[in-house]
Amino acid sequence: MTKRGGGVQSVERAFALLELMVERGDQSLTELAQAMDLPVPTIHRFLQTLVGLGYARQRDNRRYGLGLGLARLASPVGTEFSPIAQPHLASLVAEIGESANLAVLDGNMVVYVAHVPSPHAMRLFTENGHRAHTHATGVGKAILAQLPEAHIDRILDRAGMPAATSRTITDRAKLHRELAKINRQGYATDAGEQEDGVFCYAVPVLGLPISMAVSVSGPTFRMTKELGAKAIPLLQAEAEALRRDFAGPLSDVT
Numbered sequence: 001m002t003k004r005g006g007g008v009q010s011v012e013r014a015f016a017l018l019e020l021m022v023e024r025g026d027q028s029l030t031e032l033a034q035a036m037d038l039p040v041p042t043i044h045r046f047l048q049t050l051v052g053l054g055y056a057r058q059r060d061n062r063r064y065g066l067g068l069g070l071a072r073l074a075s076p077v078g079t080e081f082s083p084i085a086q087p088h089l090a091s092l093v094a095e096i097g098e099s100a101n102l103a104v105l106d107g108n109m110v111v112y113v114a115h116v117p118s119p120h121a122m123r124l125f126t127e128n129g130h131r132a133h134t135h136a137t138g139v140g141k142a143i144l145a146q147l148p149e150a151h152i153d154r155i156l157d158r159a160g161m162p163a164a165t166s167r168t169i170t171d172r173a174k175l176h177r178e179l180a181k182i183n184r185q186g187y188a189t190d191a192g193e194q195e196d197g198v199f200c201y202a203v204p205v206l207g208l209p210i211s212m213a214v215s216v217s218g219p220t221f222r223m224t225k226e227l228g229a230k231a232i233p234l235l236q237a238e239a240e241a242l243r244r245d246f247a248g249p250l251s252d253v254t
Contacts, residue, residue, distance in 0.1 A: 013038070014046055018055065018066065022131055023108060023159045026065040074133060076196035084245050085114035088214070088238045093117070096231050098218035102242070103139040106131070108159035110140045111159040124198060124217045135175055136164045138190035138202030139213040144175075145182035146204050148209065153180065167192045189231050190212075199223035203235040205242045212246075215240050228231070 013036065020035055021027060027035075033043040047064055050056035059065040081102060089100035093116045102114040109131045120122065134140030134155060146153050161170045169175045176254075182188045190200035201223075202215035216231050217223075 003032060010046075014050060017043070017046055017050065018109065019058065021066050025060060025162075026061075026063040027066050027067050028063050032064065038143065054081065076141075083115040083215075085242065088099070088245075089114055089116035090112065092214070092216055092231075092238055093119070095218050095234050096227065098216045098227075098231075099126070101126050101215050101217065102141065102205075103132075103137075103143075103213055103215070105140075108134070108155045110134055110137060110143065110213075112139075118218060120218075120222075122219055124219075126217075132194060133159055133162065133164070135161050136168045136190070136194045138188045138194075138200035138217070139215050140188070141179060141182055142188040142202040142204045142213040142215075143176075143211045144248070145179040145188065146206065149176070152176070164194050165192055165196050167196075169193065189228075190217075201228055201231050201235060203239045205239045205246070207243050208246055210239060210246075212242075214242060216224075 014051050016036060017032060020032060024031075024035075029040055029044060030045070032047070033040045033147055037041060047056060047058075049062075051058060051067065054067045056064055058064055064201065067167045081104070085102040089102060092100040097118060099114045099118040101112050103110045103112045110133075112130045113128055113133075115128060130142060134144050144155070147155075156172060158177075161172065161175070162168075163170050169178060186203065188202045190198070190202070193196060196201075197220050199220045200215050200217040202213050205212045205214060214235055216235065
């Protein structure tokens, strides 16, 4: 467990437990104790408190996972970003016809903070506050491609590289090659790597104190090369517009 200075240790440990369950999914008591490098009874006491508050729950198989109480905390996520991002996402949807998202890097994961759905009956919908692994998403790879290699490896060390589908990149060397390609071409794709049958184009929003990316996603059969040729320059233009609009509000973020 990475130690953080200057805080209340019990609070840090409680949040570290929640972060482990976000990154790794359901965990046994022993797995959590090993990851935290703490005795099992200590971890058990923390879990009892989190379960009692509704922020964690114990499954029938005795493994621990996130509780529904976290939804109350997640509901305000995006309120800082959505008012600025929504017009840009709506413009992308109007031009491209597919769902648009804004996501930011939060620790070792990406979190979606703004969304405008496609007008199609068959469309992608991503809730604000939804968290995903960086290596398996278009927005995550677009963000990773802008980071120093050592920072990328720290994220992968902590979050792992689980396979969301059979197409997910789970080899670190292969991912680094993919990120180098993304850096050269200026955009990332997710070809069914996060969800089967879904394709995504994503572009980083550069020059801000917070790492973020904007994307359009849709069913693979609609996300043709012709649509990509249209979508990529539009995404890049909106990414630059987002950079300008966010530069003031985020100028004090450290």
